[in-house]
Amino acid sequence: MRRATFLWSILAMSVVIGLFVVKYRVQNLEDRLSALNAKIITDRDEIQVMQAEWSYLNQPARLEALSKRLLGMDTPVSAQTISMQELLENTALEPSDTGALTEITEIKQLNAKPGIEWAPAKKVVPVRAPTAPGGGDWLKPILAKLKKNQ
Amino acid sequence: MIGKRQASPEKIRIEGDRKTAIETGRNRLMVAGALFVAAFSVISIRVINVSVFSDNNEPRYTRSVSTSEKHTGRADIVDRNGILMATSLNTASLFANPRIVLDPEQAAIRLATALPGINVKSIEKKLRSNRGFVWLKRHLTPRQQYKVNRLGIPALNFQREARRMYPLGSLASHALGFTDVDNKGLSGVERYFDKELRTRQGNMALSIDVRVQHIVEHELGLAMKKFNAIGAAGLVMDVNTGEVVAMSSLPSFDPNQPGVIDQSLRFNRTTLGVYEMGSTFKIFTTAMALDAGTVSLHGGYDATSPIRIARFTIRDFHAKKRWLSVPEIFMYSSNIGTVKMALDVGISGHRNFLARIGMMKPVGIELSETGAPLLPDRWREINSMTISFGHGLAVSPLHLVAGVSAIVNGGIYRAPTLVRRSPTDVPAGTRVVKAETSNKMRQLMRLVVENGTGQKAAAPGYIVGGKTGTAEKVLGQSYKKKALISSFIAAFPMHKPRYVVLAMLDEAKGRKETFGYATGGWVAAPVVGAVVRRIAPVLGLRPIKDTDAVRDSLSIDISTKTFLEPRVASH
Numbered sequence: 001m002r003r004a005t006f007l008w009s010i011l012a013m014s015v016v017i018g019l020f021v022v023k024y025r026v027q028n029l030e031d032r033l034s035a036l037n038a039k040i041i042t043d044r045d046e047i048q049v050m051q052a053e054w055s056y057l058n059q060p061a062r063l064e065a066l067s068k069r070l071l072g073m074d075t076p077v078s079a080q081t082i083s084m085q086e087l088l089e090n091t092a093l094e095p096s097d098t099g100a101l102t103e104i105t106e107i108k109q110l111n112a113k114p115g116i117e118w119a120p121a122k123k124v125v126p127v128r129a130p131t132a133p134g135g136g137d138w139l140k141p142i143l144a145k146l147k148k149n150q
Numbered sequence: 151m152i153g154k155r156q157a158s159p160e161k162i163r164i165e166g167d168r169k170t171a172i173e174t175g176r177n178r179l180m181v182a183g184a185l186f187v188a189a190f191s192v193i194s195i196r197v198i199n200v201s202v203f204s205d206n207n208e209p210r211y212t213r214s215v216s217t218s219e220k221h222t223g224r225a226d227i228v229d230r231n232g233i234l235m236a237t238s239l240n241t242a243s244l245f246a247n248p249r250i251v252l253d254p255e256q257a258a259i260r261l262a263t264a265l266p267g268i269n270v271k272s273i274e275k276k277l278r279s280n281r282g283f284v285w286l287k288r289h290l291t292p293r294q295q296y297k298v299n300r301l302g303i304p305a306l307n308f309q310r311e312a313r314r315m316y317p318l319g320s321l322a323s324h325a326l327g328f329t330d331v332d333n334k335g336l337s338g339v340e341r342y343f344d345k346e347l348r349t350r351q352g353n354m355a356l357s358i359d360v361r362v363q364h365i366v367e368h369e370l371g372l373a374m375k376k377f378n379a380i381g382a383a384g385l386v387m388d389v390n391t392g393e394v395v396a397m398s399s400l401p402s403f404d405p406n407q408p409g410v411i412d413q414s415l416r417f418n419r420t421t422l423g424v425y426e427m428g429s430t431f432k433i434f435t436t437a438m439a440l441d442a443g444t445v446s447l448h449g450g451y452d453a454t455s456p457i458r459i460a461r462f463t464i465r466d467f468h469a470k471k472r473w474l475s476v477p478e479i480f481m482y483s484s485n486i487g488t489v490k491m492a493l494d495v496g497i498s499g500h501r502n503f504l505a506r507i508g509m510m511k512p513v514g515i516e517l518s519e520t521g522a523p524l525l526p527d528r529w530r531e532i533n534s535m536t537i538s539f540g541h542g543l544a545v546s547p548l549h550l551v552a553g554v555s556a557i558v559n560g561g562i563y564r565a566p567t568l569v570r571r572s573p574t575d576v577p578a579g580t581r582v583v584k585a586e587t588s589n590k591m592r593q594l595m596r597l598v599v600e601n602g603t604g605q606k607a608a609a610p611g612y613i614v615g616g617k618t619g620t621a622e623k624v625l626g627q628s629y630k631k632k633a634l635i636s637s638f639i640a641a642f643p644m645h646k647p648r649y650v651v652l653a654m655l656d657e658a659k660g661r662k663e664t665f666g667y668a669t670g671g672w673v674a675a676p677v678v679g680a681v682v683r684r685i686a687p688v689l690g691l692r693p694i695k696d697t698d699a700v701r702d703s704l705s706i707d708i709s710t711k712t713f714l715e716p717r718v719a720s721h
Contacts, residue, residue: 045240055234055317060364075684078611078693 223312224333226353227326227340229360230395230570236326236340236405238312238333241289244298247282251305254278261286261306264297277305288331289313314340320402322363324418325356325394325517325568328405336408337416339568342516355570357393362386365684366396370653373677374400377658377668383419383547384677385652386685389555389641391576392564394515394548395649395689397421419656422519424544425635428621428670429483430554431540433639435492436480436594437557438503441587444494447594447706450475453486459532464489464539467620467669468603477706480594481602483618485539492538493531500534506582507553507563509545514565521546540621547637551652554639558595558615558647561588593706596644607640607675609682611693613700616640616651616678618670623657633657638674642682645700648691653677 067073164172227236244265251257254277262270265287276284289311290298298306314329327338335344339356347354366384374382386396399419403411417423439445453474457464468482479487492500504510512520524544526533536542548566556563556579564579583591595615598604603618619637622629637654641647653674660666664673686693694700 048237049239051234052237052239052315052317055237056319058233059318059321060361061321061368064364064368076687077683081611081687081693083692 224314224329225347225350227347228353228355229322229358229363230355230393231359232353232355233318233360235318235322235356235358235360236314236316239315240310241291241313242295242308243288243311244286244290244295245307245309246277246284246286246305247307248277248279248284248305249282251277251303257303257305260301260303261298264301265290265294314405316405318360319406320404321360321367322358322397323402323405324399324416324420325358325397326405327517328403328408328411330408337519338418339516341518357388357395357568357570358397359395359688361688362685363396363398365688366651366653366681367398367400367402369677369680369684370398370400370655373653373655373658373673377655377661377664377673379655379658379673381419381656383423383652383654383656384681385420385547385551385650386681387551387555387566387650389559389647389650391571391573392552392555392566392579393571394566394568396685397548397568399423418517418519419654420547421513421515421517422521422546424521424524424546425654426541426544426621426624427547427550427637428540428619428635429485430550430617430619430637430639430670431537431543432480432483432488433554433557433591433595433617434504434507434509435488435500435538436476437583437587437591438500439491439495440476440590441503441583442495442499445476445491447476447590451479451487451490453479453484455486457486457489457535459535462532462536464535477594477597480617481597483603488539489535492534497529497531497534500538501529503582504537504543506580507556508565509543509549509553513546513548513552515548516568520548523549540619544624547652547654550637550639551650554641554652555650556582557591558588558641558644558650560585592641592644592647593704595641596704597706599640603669603671604638604640604675606671607638607679607682609642609679609686611695612682612686612691613643613645613694613704614640614679614682615642615644615704616675618675620669620671632659634668636668636670636673638670638678640678640682642686643691643694645694645703649685649689651678651681651685653681 223238223240226234226238229235248254254274257277258270258274261273262268268287273286276286286306287294290308295308298308312333314333316323316326316328323338325338327335327340327342329335329340335341335347339354340347343354366386370382370384373379382398382400384396384398384400385394387394397420399417401415403415405411440447445451450473452472453466453469454471456466464485466482466484466486468484470478470482470484474482474484474487476487476491478484479491495503509523510525512522523546526537526542533542552563552566555566561581561583562579563582564577592615595617596613597615598617599607599614604616607614607616616639619635619639621635623633623635635654635656636658637652639650639652641650655668655673655677658668658673660668660672667673
């Protein structure tokens, strides 16, 4: 009888202690949750502000002025763009120039694949004098053509 | 336990009074025990009920922020590529409880140190009032909020409030519109979709492309300054979907400062303003005549002498004083020839055609500020004659752009929209002219830029075609001689049009370089040319070399009778 009472009281005590522990843990978790919630809300506000700032800094007028001033960019003219087709047609290949050859055949294969669309209108081929002798050889006919067109 | 009890050898026997006393005690214990059992079982049933069966009835201490809900407040507006155009930012607004202010005068003076620019007198008056709540200043910056907090005045408090911001400034301000301090849409898309923007989660995508919008505004602004115009309007519309890619009305305003926007700046010239558009209407007259079959491209009319009707005389600006073929009438913008073309179709035919291309009612676009066309009270022969070359019927620039889109896109009219459409979601539209007529009109419009009045709109590689228009502004009953509406409407690339571009200048003045002219060909056509040259690469259009196939598809036999005249208009 006495042992049973003892056992029961031990059980009751441990349940009570367990309950308290769990209760405080839950409260802690809830506190953390509300802190996190508050943080999420302030973070969202901050993200929103940064998005607005990003958009503000990307105003087309500002970008235009900056790219003109710092990068020397200007409105592209049609002579600056060339389609991949024209590039391939007008490239006279020298037998030694195998590097360019493989590159171009790769491009040709890519071009043949449906679904891969080349958008050369967006790609501006800068008109520059070829710097490296030999390596820039295959560009010569294209440049000549561009000059003629201009 | 029981075994132990049974095993006990001696048994105590109690008799008599004692026994009854113990019996009574036992019974009382039993009753008390039963009561306790009943009470505890009620409690335990309730405990089980609360903890097991009623799952969500208990209010929780905290709730997690759901990932799906964005921020509360007005939805963002983005352009067709997702660039933020309008957003709501949370700011702090300062309010006070005047009842617990200790020293209003001192508080007002100290507030002024933190918030420069506030009126100390009015703040003090507010703090002296006998109310529980007064706004002191809305939408403080974080720095101002910090300074006010540092003052430590107990009666002051902050309220988080959303404020509408337009990070792109005045760009596309007429299309976007703006909101008041309580975030209620007052104009533009903000007003038209006010309810939806309040309730929806997620962004709203417009059809506007901010890059194109910037280019149009920039070029129009330059021309406006150069020709000393009082205003300008520009539109770019996708002819196949009806999406308005750029809508610019100058002068524009900064929607970030709704309090200081002048009423006159809010006027949207592209949709609310109605103007007699002048010769650009010849596109419609010519298309109508070709579609009705009253004349072919090889036909023509005698434009030797001006037409006199009632008290009016209809003359040609670029008079050739001879018989002109239809392409020549269009190219030289002959009023006489166009009037004759319209008369051959007839008054009712003319009216029906204009109704079909949407010139008789306001344009159905997502803006509340749309202007209704000014129609003649009674449509007589004289009205048809003047309307054929764009006088006597005032429409908004958007009317013209939507109509011309239908003429060049193969003949399908679609109402313009400011909301982005997915390519699969394009409405079928209504057919207004035959595809063949549309083809012929493209050739004629190309001719104007190649050899006619619109040569300054040329953009190498993008095959622009268009029509000039110059009209005198109506002032009461008469026309103002020196106040012109100069416009140019173009489409490109002309063999397969993708976009229609309109530039219009309000009261442009001629300059020395333009020989004093302020006509559409001189002031508006160069704007269109510059705009096309700049927007085509942005819109991903590849420049077209003038290959034979394209040239052939657009070439046209100008004249069947005379070959002596140089085929270039003087201006």
